[in-house]
Amino acid sequence: MVQNEKPHPETGFDPIAGVLALSLPGAGHLAQRKYKRAIFIAIGILGLYLGGLLIGGLSVVDRKSPRSETRISFIAQAFVGPIAFLTDYVHQTQFKTTVQRSGPRGGTLPPVIAPPGQNRMNLSLGKVNEIGVLYTVIAGMLNFIAFLDALLPSVRREQKKEEEPIRTTGALDAVLEKGAS
Amino acid sequence: MTHLLAYRPLIDPLDLHEVWFLLLIPLALFVSIAYKAVRVDDMKTFWPAALWMAAQIVVGMIALGTAFFVVIEWLVPIIAPTPM
Numbered sequence: 180m181v182q183n184e185k186p187h188p189e190t191g192f193d194p195i196a197g198v199l200a201l202s203l204p205g206a207g208h209l210a211q212r213k214y215k216r217a218i219f220i221a222i223g224i225l226g227l228y229l230g231g232l233l234i235g236g237l238s239v240v241d242r243k244s245p246r247s248e249t250r251i252s253f254i255a256q257a258f259v260g261p262i263a264f265l266t267d268y269v270h271q272t273q274f275k276t277t278v279q280r281s282g283p284r285g286g287t288l289p290p291v292i293a294p295p296g297q298n299r300m301n302l303s304l305g306k307v308n309e310i311g312v313l314y315t316v317i318a319g320m321l322n323f324i325a326f327l328d329a330l331l332p333s334v335r336r337e338q339k340k341e342e343e344p345i346r347t348t349g350a351l352d353a354v355l356e357k358g359a360s
Numbered sequence: 361m362t363h364l365l366a367y368r369p370l371i372d373p374l375d376l377h378e379v380w381f382l383l384l385i386p387l388a389l390f391v392s393i394a395y396k397a398v399r400v401d402d403m404k405t406f407w408p409a410a411l412w413m414a415a416q417i418v419v420g421m422i423a424l425g426t427a428f429f430v431v432i433e434w435l436v437p438i439i440a441p442t443p444m
Contacts, residue, residue, distance in 0.1 A: 204394075215403045223394025230386060236373040274371065303373030306380040311373065314387060321394040328398045 190331040197330030202260050204228075204322045207329025220325045227318035228259050235303040235311020237270040252312050258319035258326070274300040388417035 193211065200207025205221030208214075231239055238244075240263060242253045256263045280288040303311055367374065376383065392413040400409050 208397075215406070216397045219393050219397035219406065223390050223392075223397060227387070227390040227394070230390065232370055234374050234376070234383065237370050238373075300371045301373060305377060307373045307376055310380055310383050310387075314383075314390075317387070317391060318394075321391065325394065325398055 190333055193330060193332055196332070197326055200322070200326040200329035201258070203262075204259065204318075204325060207326065211329065211332060224259065224318050224322050224325065225262075227314050227321070228262065231311045231314030231318065232266065234314060235308050236300060237266065237274055238300065238302045239308060239311035239315055240266045241270060241275075242267045243271065243275075249312060252316050255316040255319040258323045259315070260322065263315075263319065384421055385414075385418060388414040388421075391417065 193207075196207035196210045198207075199210050203221075204224035205217040205219075208217035208220055239249070240253065240256055241249050244250045253263070253267065282288040302308075366372070389410075392410040396406055396410040396413060400406050
């Protein structure tokens with residue numbers, strides 16, 4: 180049987196879904212009416228992000244951290260969307276306590292994070308901090324994957340579902356099937 | 361127990377320094393849920409695929425940890441013994 184096979188692109192292009200996916204995990208797929216996918220993406224990514232914050236506290240998201248690892252981690256965390264920027268804003272403005280240091284000859288040195296007694300929050304340290312950062316970084320990286328999937332949805336996958344496979348039973352196949360039965 | 365009662369979510373870190381490795385399990389589960397939600401063709405196979413991937417991550421990490429332990433604790437002292 181000769182099939183009329185039109186070459187179709189592997190992926191589509193949906194910029195609106197892409198922007199939505201970057202603004203809230205799962206929103207891109209929700210806009211494409213892939214409800215189940217959207218729910219599970221949101222559960223996975225927001226669960227990781229919130230889990231990281233619960234484990235390590237707000238200090239795991241710190242754009243201006245004195246620790247370069249935490250500062251660089253914010254690049255990946257930012258892919259979770261505005262939630263990451265909001266978390267950082269709340270951390271910087273509401274909880275981070277810095278103290279001014281005086282330098283030599285009456286000058287000033289860059290401010291440092293206040294010691295535990297003077298700080299409004301308890302900073303996480305060691306493995307708990309690392310795991311909190313890891314959770315939030317992976318959340319950002321996974322949302323980047325979800326963003327790409329929403330921006331460039333797989334057309335072939337959707338078409339496969341719609342197109343039922345057509346059984347092409349020719350005369351020879353019919354004879355063979357009869358013989359087998 | 362008292363330190364858990366004083367825990368303020370998002371402000372204080374969880375005191376899990378002794379059992380930090382258990383946090384790998386929810387990590388693997390959430391990663392699998394988000395990843396398989398994007399990857400699976402048919403959502404009917406979602407939960408088996410996600411749970412299988414989570415199990416693979418956990419077993420893989422345990423295997424890696426064991427391998428590194430064997431290399432560092434046993435093989436390295438044999439290959440390059442510390443001079444007395």
